[in-house]
Amino acid sequence: MIRISDLHKNFGSLEVLRGIDLEVSRREVMAIIGPSGSGKSTLLRCINYLEIPTSGEIVVDGVRVNREDLSRKAFQKHLNEVRTRLGMVFQQFNLFPHKTALENVTEGPVQVLKLDKKDAEARGREILERVGLADKADTYPAHLSGGQQQRVAIARALAMEPAAILFDEATSALDPELVGEVLKVMEDLARGGMTMLVVTHEMGFAERVADQVVFMSEGRIVESAPPAELFSNPREERTRQFLADVLDRR
Amino acid sequence: MLDWGTILHYFPFLLKGAVLTLEISVISLAVGLVFGLIAALGKLARNPLFRWPAAFYVWIVRSTPLLVQLFIIYFGLPQLGIRLSPFASGVLGLALNTGAYNAETIRGGIEAVSRGQIEAARSLGMSGALTMRRIILPQAMRLIIPPLGNNFIILIKDTSLVSTITLVELTLTAQRLIGSTYKPFEMYLMAAVLYAILTTASSVCLSLFERKALKGYGI
Numbered sequence: 001m002i003r004i005s006d007l008h009k010n011f012g013s014l015e016v017l018r019g020i021d022l023e024v025s026r027r028e029v030m031a032i033i034g035p036s037g038s039g040k041s042t043l044l045r046c047i048n049y050l051e052i053p054t055s056g057e058i059v060v061d062g063v064r065v066n067r068e069d070l071s072r073k074a075f076q077k078h079l080n081e082v083r084t085r086l087g088m089v090f091q092q093f094n095l096f097p098h099k100t101a102l103e104n105v106t107e108g109p110v111q112v113l114k115l116d117k118k119d120a121e122a123r124g125r126e127i128l129e130r131v132g133l134a135d136k137a138d139t140y141p142a143h144l145s146g147g148q149q150q151r152v153a154i155a156r157a158l159a160m161e162p163a164a165i166l167f168d169e170a171t172s173a174l175d176p177e178l179v180g181e182v183l184k185v186m187e188d189l190a191r192g193g194m195t196m197l198v199v200t201h202e203m204g205f206a207e208r209v210a211d212q213v214v215f216m217s218e219g220r221i222v223e224s225a226p227p228a229e230l231f232s233n234p235r236e237e238r239t240r241q242f243l244a245d246v247l248d249r250r
Numbered sequence: 251m252l253d254w255g256t257i258l259h260y261f262p263f264l265l266k267g268a269v270l271t272l273e274i275s276v277i278s279l280a281v282g283l284v285f286g287l288i289a290a291l292g293k294l295a296r297n298p299l300f301r302w303p304a305a306f307y308v309w310i311v312r313s314t315p316l317l318v319q320l321f322i323i324y325f326g327l328p329q330l331g332i333r334l335s336p337f338a339s340g341v342l343g344l345a346l347n348t349g350a351y352n353a354e355t356i357r358g359g360i361e362a363v364s365r366g367q368i369e370a371a372r373s374l375g376m377s378g379a380l381t382m383r384r385i386i387l388p389q390a391m392r393l394i395i396p397p398l399g400n401n402f403i404i405l406i407k408d409t410s411l412v413s414t415i416t417l418v419e420l421t422l423t424a425q426r427l428i429g430s431t432y433k434p435f436e437m438y439l440m441a442a443v444l445y446a447i448l449t450t451a452s453s454v455c456l457s458l459f460e461r462k463a464l465k466g467y468g469i
C-alpha cells in the first residue's frame with residue numbers, strides 16, 4: 001500500500017532522513033517510534049508531499065508520488081489525486097475553525113470528490129457517529145474538547161475513504177485524560193482493516209495494535225519488527241536504550 | 251452667534267453634496283477592495299511577474315500624497331491623451347489609494363492564517379485556489395474586516411480632497427456657498443456635521459456587519 005525506497009530529506013545542510021526503506025501492506029498498522037527530532041514527522045510529511053523529498057521513491061496504492069517527469073501543473077493535479085487517497089491526522093488537529101464538525105467532515109467529499117452535498121452530509125453524520133460524535137455535528141471546533149476535535153479530524157480523513165491514513169502524534173497535544181478516547185477510535189479503525197502509519201509515543205497502543213513497529217533514530221530506521229519482538233527483545237542497543245528511557249519516564 | 255436662517259436655507263444644498271460624497275466613497279470602496287485583493291494576492295504570489303508589480307503599486311501609493319496622486323490623474327494624464335471626467339478621476343484616485351492600504355491589510359490577514367490550516371486543506375487534495383477560497387480567505391476575513399472598515403472611514407474623509415479637481419461634493423459645495431453667503435463658519439460647520447454623520451453611520455453599519463460576518467466561529 002505504501003512503499004518507500006531510499007528516501008532522503010535535507011533541510012539545507014541538515015540531513016533529516018538518511019535513506020529510509022519501508023513497506024506498509026494493505027490492512028496493516030505500522031507504528032513508528034523514536035526520540036524527538038529523529039525525523040518521524042518529516043517521513044510522514046514526505047509521503048503526502050507536505051515536504052518535498054530530496055531523493056528516493058514513494059509509492060502509494062501502486063502510484064508513484066514523486067513524479068519528476070510531470071510539468072508543474074500536471075504534477076499538482078497528480079498530487080491532489082494522491083492526497084485524496086491518503087488521510088492525514090495532525091498533532092494539532094488543524095480543524096477548520098469556521099466550519100462545524102459536520103462541515104469539516106464534508107468539506108473534502110463535496111469540494112474535492114464532488115459528492116452531492118446531501119449524500120456527503122448523510123455519510124458525514126454516519127462517520128461522526130462512528131467516532132462517537134453524532135451529537136456534535138453542528139458544533140464548532142472552538143466548543144469541542146481536544147479529544148473531540150481530534151476525533152472530528154479522524155472523521156474528516158475517513159470521509160475521503162482513503163487507502164491509508166497517516167497519524168502524526170495524534171494524541172501528543174491532548175490532556176492525559178483525553179488520550180484514551182482518541183486511541184480507542186484509532187484502535188477500532190485498525191480492527192476494521194484500515195491501513196495505518198502511526199507515529200506515536202504511546203507504547204501501549206503500538207504494542208496492542210501495530211503489526212509492525214519501526215524504531216527510528218537520527219534519520220534512519222534502526223530496527224523494525226512485530227511489537228512482541230521489538231518491545232520484549234530488541235536487537236539493537238539504541239532501541240533498548242530508548243525503550244528504557246520511555247518506560248522510565250512513566 | 252450662528253446664523254440659523256442661513257443654515258436652514260442652505261442645508262439641502264450641502265445634503266446634495268453629501269450624497270455625492272457618499273456615492274464616491276461607496277464606489278471607491280468597492281473598486282478599492284478589488285484592487286486590494288488583487289494586489290494582496292500578487293504580493294503573496296511566488297511568481298515575480300505578479301509580485302513585483304503588486305509591490306511597486308503598494309509602495310508608490312503609500313509613499314506619495316493622495317492629493318498629488320489626484321492631480322496626476324486629473325491634470326497630468328490629459329497630457330498623455332488620457333482625459334477622465336472629474337468623477338472618474340476622483341474615484342480612480344481614491345480607489346487606487348485605498349486599494350494599496352487594503353492590500354496590506356488583506357495580505358496581513360492571509361499570512362496570519364496558520365500553516366496547519368493550509369496543510370490540512372492540501373492533505374484533503376484541495377488545490378491552492380480552492381484552499382485560498384474555502385479555507386484561508388474566510389478565516390482571514392475575521393482579521394481583515396475590522397481594519398478594512400477603518401480604511402473605509404479614512405476613505406470617506408479623504409474624499410474631501412477631490413474637491414480640488416472640481417468635483418462638487420460636500421467640501422466644494424460648502425466652499426462655493428461661502429462665495430455667495432460669506433458665512434464660512436456656518437458652511438464648514440455644516441459640512442463637518444455631515445461628514446461626522448456619514449462616518450459614524452458607516453462605523454455603526456460596519457460593526458453590525460462585523461458581528462454578522464464573525465458569527466459562526468463559535469468564538
Ligand SMILES: Nc1ncnc2c1ncn2[C@@H]1O[C@H](COP(=O)(O)OP(=O)(O)O)[C@@H](O)[C@H]1O
Binds near residue numbers: 014037040043
Ligand atoms: N521545515 C524545517 N526546516 C528545517 N528543519 C526542520 C524542518 N522541519 C523539521 N526540521 C528538523 O528536522 C529534524 C527532524 O524533525 P521531525 O521530523 O519533526 O522529527 P520528529 O517528528 O521525529 O520529532 C529536527 O531536527 C527538526 O528540527
Ligand SMILES: [Mg+2]
Binds near residue numbers: 040041042169
Ligand atoms: Mg514530530
